[in-house]
Amino acid sequence: MKVQNTYLIVLLFLFQVPVFAQREGAIEYEQEFIAGINFNTNAGLIGGITLRYTKLLFESKTQFHNFGLDLGIVKHPKELRYANQSGAGSFIAYKSHHLVVLRPTYGREFVLFHKGNEDGVQLDLIINGGLSFGILTPYYIQYQQPNSTVSESIPYSPDIPNFAITSIISSSGYLTGFGESKIVPGLHLKTGFSFEYGHFSNKVTGIEAGFLLEAFTQKMVMMEAPANDPGYFKNNQVFTSVYINIFYGGRK
Template identity: 40%
Template sequence: MRNLYSFGFCLFALLGATSQVQAQSSDEPSYRKEFTYGINFNTRGGLIGGVAVRSTRVLDEKWSRFWGVEGVEVKHPKEQRRLNPNSGGSFVYGKSNYLFVLRPSYGMQRVIFRKAPESGVQVNALLGAGPSIGLLMPYYIYYDYTVRERPGVAIQEDIRSEQYDPMINSSEARILDRAPLFSGASQTQVKVGAHLRGALSFEYGRYRDAVAGIETGFLFELYPKELMILRAQNIDDKTLNNKFFPSVYLTLYIGHRS
């Protein structure tokens, strides 16, 4: 966490220092609009955090403004996937909800180093903010309620699909597998918060009408109340879960200009 805040401080310092940095070229850019889309990786997500799209409008040779939308899954740092050796199924023990977040953002971008028209790398610094729309969707599991120790009574399997509850589904051995992703979609709860991001983008465009690059930075996200992702016996839900979600992210993007 200390490294995360240090990164944020350094980035803000760099943003302030850009006013003293001379661009490699003062030529007016040959495009007015830019549209990009990409894949997001972050310290709060899984293998792939989510996807992002952004529209940027050039104001002058140094400044641009942008709006965008990012969709990601946010995981609890204590999530651990388990395997049931009898059923072969896998699940996250204690997980009660998925958390998917939509992040509309608006912000400003400044050119630090401008690349040559047909080659090179351009470095931009950006700062953006906006609402965070959290979607808490129940995490369903297949739980085995079968009673197996009743002499003289034929065993009839009783397997149910339901949202994890630590007071009911306490036996890890009886959790057979996770249910399909959208099993609890009709019970999704909407939670609204806000986020702030700061980043550097390293942009490569061999042609005037095409662009590709990497954006890396930090994101701070805050909700009014704790979002319940994990649950456990004898632990209060508010103690186990968070309402503040800092992260470091990296986005690989491509797009076009006009």
Template identity: 35%
Template sequence: MRNLYTFGFSLLALLGASSQAQAQSSDEPSYRKEFTYGVNFNTRGGLIGGVAVRSTRVLDEKWSRFWGIEGVEVKHPKEQRHLNPNTGGSYVYGKSNYMFVVRPSFGVQRVIFRKAPESGVQVNALLGGGPSIALLMPYYIYYDYTILENGGGRPVQEDIRSEQYNPSVNSSEARIVDRAPIFSGASQTQAKFGAHIRGALSFEYGRYRDAVAGIETGFMFELYPKNITILRAQNISDGTLNTNFYPSVYLTLYIGHRS
């Protein structure tokens, strides 16, 4: 992930240098609306953080306003994937909940460098924010409670159960077989409400008037009234192990169209 962000920022620096070489234009843009969708990478997610869509309306040659929505998975920084050598199954020991976040966003965007009509890179600065809806879905694991004959040997009765991790009930890692399917606990999903704010730069390339592609990179601060429980551990309180504040750096690759 570190190499990804190093590459991304290096690329943005090159694009920024290229954009400064383009002649700035004060003409009215030839489009009034822009709709984009993309893939999000962030320091709180996995390999791919999530997806995002955005609709932008041009106000004048410099300013636009936008609304958008993104869905991402937020992971605890101490999550570590373990492998069961006997079954080949993998799981995150201590994980009690998945945290999926839906973020409606509203904000404004300003053109810093406008690209030439048929080439170059346009640089925009944007500021936005909105509510955050965290969906906590139980993380289920298959545990082996099989009773063996005389404490060993052949099983008397096979007993494999799918359970949410609870350090006071099923803390024995030796019983873990594998991770259960991701939506095993979907019916027990709980919603937690918070808010977020973001600031970013976007580097936009569009060779044709009605098409656009680019990179957006920036920071985000997200806050909830109470701590969100993702990981649990024995002899450590949930409040100590988890937090209600989620700062992150993100990178979004997007494409879209204008009209």
């Protein structure tokens, strides 16, 4: 909840910026390419990366085609990392899958305020959507069976015989189960505001902030508790999030 409040405060601050935006001058570019880092309420510290290419619509002065590609991390809200009793490693209890989403997008970008030739702030409204490819990767753990002195790397499952959380030594790393990943298709819709800064007409730095709605063809199972455990984890099929992208790029 604290993370979501922080994002909302940042959004409210950014929405005050257009007051200082400049309207003088004409838009002097037809194409723009940017790359950035994503932060969102469904991920940890860094939520992913984003790429975006825009091209001016034919005979338009304020609208652009918007093509993009996002790679985002999605975490279960109840993920909690534990340290092994010996302190030799750590793991996320009851986590069964990592979820990474690849999002090719297409939409429109509308210039609401444009900056001066060499300084100022440009405000754009971005609306886009497209397919989502959810990549579910098994979460492997180093597990030591009771009364055993040897650990083995196995995918976590609520059906592990005689499961005991104290028998988990550590996680095995994301790449351990990558070859067993499952792709789940879906759709997404994203809308946000882009605040572009820059002292030169051919370079751009800025922040994009907005909201994402995403739905998959099945529930994305990321956490599962064993039958004999009172814990319960709700796995969703539909996700919403607030996001912020910090980006840099060029235009011509």
